[in-house]
Amino acid sequence: MAIESYNFTVGEGKKGPRNLITDVKGVRVGHVTLSEGDINTGVTAILPHGGNLFREKVTAATYVINGFGKSIGTVQVDELGTIETPIILTNTLSVGIATNGLVKYMLDQNEEIGRSTGTVNPIVCECNDGFLNDIRGLNIKEAHVVEAISKCDVLFEQGSVGAGTGMCVFNLKGGIGSSSRVVELEGVSYTVGVLVLSNFGNLKTLQLSGMKIGEAFTALGSQVEQGSIIVIVATDIPMSDRQLKRVAKRVPAGMARTGAHFGNGSGDIVYAFSNANIVRHFETREIVECSIINENVIDKVFNAVIEATEESIINSMLHADTKTGRSGRVVKSLKSVLEQISGS
Numbered sequence: 001m002a003i004e005s006y007n008f009t010v011g012e013g014k015k016g017p018r019n020l021i022t023d024v025k026g027v028r029v030g031h032v033t034l035s036e037g038d039i040n041t042g043v044t045a046i047l048p049h050g051g052n053l054f055r056e057k058v059t060a061a062t063y064v065i066n067g068f069g070k071s072i073g074t075v076q077v078d079e080l081g082t083i084e085t086p087i088i089l090t091n092t093l094s095v096g097i098a099t100n101g102l103v104k105y106m107l108d109q110n111e112e113i114g115r116s117t118g119t120v121n122p123i124v125c126e127c128n129d130g131f132l133n134d135i136r137g138l139n140i141k142e143a144h145v146v147e148a149i150s151k152c153d154v155l156f157e158q159g160s161v162g163a164g165t166g167m168c169v170f171n172l173k174g175g176i177g178s179s180s181r182v183v184e185l186e187g188v189s190y191t192v193g194v195l196v197l198s199n200f201g202n203l204k205t206l207q208l209s210g211m212k213i214g215e216a217f218t219a220l221g222s223q224v225e226q227g228s229i230i231v232i233v234a235t236d237i238p239m240s241d242r243q244l245k246r247v248a249k250r251v252p253a254g255m256a257r258t259g260a261h262f263g264n265g266s267g268d269i270v271y272a273f274s275n276a277n278i279v280r281h282f283e284t285r286e287i288v289e290c291s292i293i294n295e296n297v298i299d300k301v302f303n304a305v306i307e308a309t310e311e312s313i314i315n316s317m318l319h320a321d322t323k324t325g326r327s328g329r330v331v332k333s334l335k336s337v338l339e340q341i342s343g344s
Contacts, residue, residue: 031162069267081241101145129166132325159319177316254309
């Protein structure tokens with residue numbers, strides 16, 4: 001049964017043309033996937049715009065829903081309100097090597113870093129793919145980060161690819177998922193896009209478009225929630241970092257619609273950015289202008305984020321196939337389970 005056969009309608013908002021985070025102009029995504037035997041992991045890179053991110057930073061904020069995580073870069077983003085590197089997603093024990101790879105990439109792109117100007121704040125986020133991946137093998141290398149960045153494009157795969165290769169969600173196969181919504185402001189169409197690295201949840205609580213279907217799968221068994229999710233929110237709507245923090249705080253509402261309850265061992269972290277207002281590293285003006293959305297209409301953005309988050313999680317499952325990983329462990333796909341139920 002094709003993915004299109006599953007009619008899970010999420011919300012009422014208008015989707016972007018590709019229903020991907022890359023519907024936000026300038027945003028691109030790339031993957032490196034390692035999948036062979038016990039090795040099931042990878043790297044996903046997100047570019048907030050197509051220029052030099054160190055010299056032209058984007059306005060940003062983070063929100064930690066549950067802090068069981070090992071991400072790099074959150075402190076400075078919250079202090080300065082900007083992102084100045086590509087965003088890299090990978091597995092938990094590869095955060096260090098991925099950071100090294102990202103830093104070296106930024107040094108190659110910007111000879112002034114650490115010489116005529118300050119250092120750089122790399123953004124690397126993670127989830128634990130150790131159930132399906134030999135995470136102790138440390139198979140991610142610095143070159144994989146550069147390769148993922150080089151592969152960034154407006155079209156990209158979802159499901160069991162890149163950083164999502166070894167991830168599980170609601171005890172089924174998860175990974176990379178994305179969605180977008182169009183927001184009309186003063187007669188102009190803007191876009192809110194979401195990308196998730198899904199690795200959380202308990203099968204018993206799974207919901208799809210309001211349907212509590214997890215209870216029908218109890219024969220498959222379930223596990224205590226010990227996963228994580230990284231959520232990247234992108235938009236071209238002019239927003240301040242404070243406003244982006246407010247937007248990021250609406251992500252849990254979208255997660256909850258899928259049955260998430262933010263377990264003790266779940267690292268749930270959100271990065272939100274707008275590429276509408278560029279913060280120049282070598283700015284010479286003492287006063288700079290910054291356009292922002294009127295908060296009397298910001299509910300439009302909140303609703304878009306909630307819907308796109310929910311759909312991104314569902315898409316991460318619908319695009320993933322059943323996976324055999326470390327030590328012969330098998331994690332079924334949502335598609336295979338739905339087919340099993342419909343055929344019984």
